[in-house]
Amino acid sequence: MKLVEWLRGEGKIQGFLRDLLFVAAVVAAISIFSQATLGVWTPMVAVESGSMHPNMKVGDIIVIQGASRTEVVTWEEGEAEGYTTFNNPGNVILYRPYGKEKLTLTDQVAHIFLRRPYPPDKATPVIHRAMAWVDAGEPMWEGGPEAPFAGYITKGDNNSEIDQNAGQLLGVVRESYFNEQMAKGMIEEVGAGTYLDHEFGYTFIRRGDETYVIFGINYLMPVHEDWVIGVARFRVPVVGYVRLLPNIIGNEIRELLS
Known part of the structure; x- marks a missing residue:
């Protein structure tokens, strides 16, 4: 009770802590709502490259629906059914390349401000279109090698090669x-x-x-179903630069120091 009474005080420290607790509560509420409705704790990702241009642009925020809450429609299926998202047939998926774990906020802060390399067994998730599904033993592309296991063939809308041949x-x-x-x-x-x-x-x-x-990117192997984080549902232009700004500033500082 004494702690609660102290937090209600008018001091600057108490005010700062109240604001911090409020922000934490809002973030927790958003995360819980996102998990309940979309099936993911963090439903938004910022586009960092031009591989999906012009359908997704650098600085866009993409809202993701968790893989457990939906089914992936490939380009081949979408073309046959007349189903399109982001101006092309099929779904755009967010996946962990080679099954690597996602970079955490701590990893990114350490990389930007302490110049530490990213952990080698982690990677930034890739957001590319699911082109087709292949079973184990099927060629991953015409004349290509056999798939070592079943999964999705993927490609950036702005890329000339599928990920499996890049x-x-x-x-x-x-x-x-x-x-x-x-x-x-x-x-x-x-x-x-x-x-x-x-x-x-x-x-x-x-x-x-x-x-x-x-x-x-995900060379010589399809994207395993377990590596898929979710399906892209819609984009919010430009807002993602808020997320990318620390990376941009960090890169500029490193360039100046070098």
């Missing part, structure tokens, strides 16, 4: 390194023959007796 093989992984990382529990299998190295952020694929390290 990357490169960097080389063959030493078996001794692979086995050491496996023994340490630093390598996790995220799909049939596909692995993530949580220490350095490498992505590996095993083909026969060899293991390759790959680089790209």
